[in-house]
Amino acid sequence: MTKNKPNQGARKTEALTLRLDPKVRFLIDLIARQKRQSITGVIESAIEVYATNFLIEADLWDEETEEDKLQQVSLYKLSKEIYSTDDSLRFMMLVWCCPRLLSYEEVRLKETIYESKIFWDQYPHSVNSREDIDIDVLREHWVSLLKHVDEYKSSPTVVPYKPI
Template identity: 85%
Template sequence: MTKNKPNQGARKTEALTLRLDPKVRFLIDLLARQKRQSITGVIESAIETYATNFHIEADLWSEEDGEDKTQTVSMYKLSKELYTTDDSFRFMMLVWHCPRLLSYEELRLKETIYSSKFFWDQYPDSTNAVDDIDTDLLREHWVSLLKHVEEHKSSPTVVPYESK
């Protein structure tokens, strides 16, 4: 569960429980002491450094071409490009820009959205799926959609969502 510390104001953080080898835990503690940082600060810094050096192909906006183009970017840059506090829009950003990172459950959710006429401005005009999915409608029905997908997860076929 996420909790705000009094000095964080509106900033939210996520709790994460890890199992670490005691030697690695000791190493993190030593790094924190040396850098005069919290253990959390050391781990965040290490992950950001790792993500900066880890590259992946993604379809991102190209100023040169004036359209989305497959580019090799750091995972850190990709996360900056895709992150939004809106769960539904963040999901669609991942679908549009780096679909190969989707898990099975996320693929099922994507397929449910795409098979549901309800979310399309012009169904089934798939020539420009980015523009044809009504993200405002998706946002409005996000919780119901997630519940729908969960209820039909054992179905051998995708069950399109309909507003109730």
């Protein structure tokens, strides 16, 4: 009988394939040896340091005013604020906090959500307000919504989602 590792299944990781200049690859290896870390650990640490020093404007909760406020924060802080294991919530947090980072496909998805009455608590209340979109309904329809957006990606207009 095999024994489960203590954290097996507790943390999901993502595979990433990179093409690096051999000199950079060697440099990473040297850093890993010096720090007695894995290459993955070195890269993760470097990305976190870079993201900590990279500033961006985002709409985040402000304790003083007790409302969302456009503020300059590190990309690392932004990621901590909006990350969720739930794809639909993570997407909406990105929409609400930093819509400038959305790709074309993500803008199309956002527009489909806002054009679809099913996702609104009160239709329409005010565009891009966190209280307007019912995240539970969005979560329930997420997979079929993604299929719908993909199906109509060539349409010249946004086609609202209607559950079957």
